[in-house]
């Protein structure tokens with residue numbers, strides 16, 4: 001498992017609020033992963049885990065996809081669940097009742113990256129965040145403050 005210097009080094013170093021909000025889980029394997037957190041000055045001692053993305057390969061190809069786990073050093077992770085995303089066809093919100101949306105060539109997701117502590121938010125479509133995540137990974141950046149990411153897009 002990678003020894004990337006994640007924001008939270010381990011359970012013993014985790015802030016109280018983080019431990020109260022999340023159960024612990026483990027990461028399955030060494031994987032490509034890029035994560036976003038918010039530790040704005042107003043809550044620097046109580047970071048919010050915004051989202052984590054992993055690079056997955058399946059029969060449809062390879063893509064960056066949202067993960068419910070937020071990494072610490074050494075293979076332990078926090079369970080953060082899946083955060084809100086909208087289904088889109090082109091730029092229009094797709095009906096959640098229409099299962100044919102997945103087969104539309106214009107189908108994509110809009111991730112609503114959001115800190116639920118201070119309210120900082122950034123919406124990114126799945127097709128645009130793919131390139132961003134790949135660029136971060138290629139640069140060796142595996143964890144980014146949401147404010148810093150927002151400043152670059």
Ligand SMILES: [Zn+2]
Nearest residue numbers: 038040115118
């Ligand atoms: Zn925040």
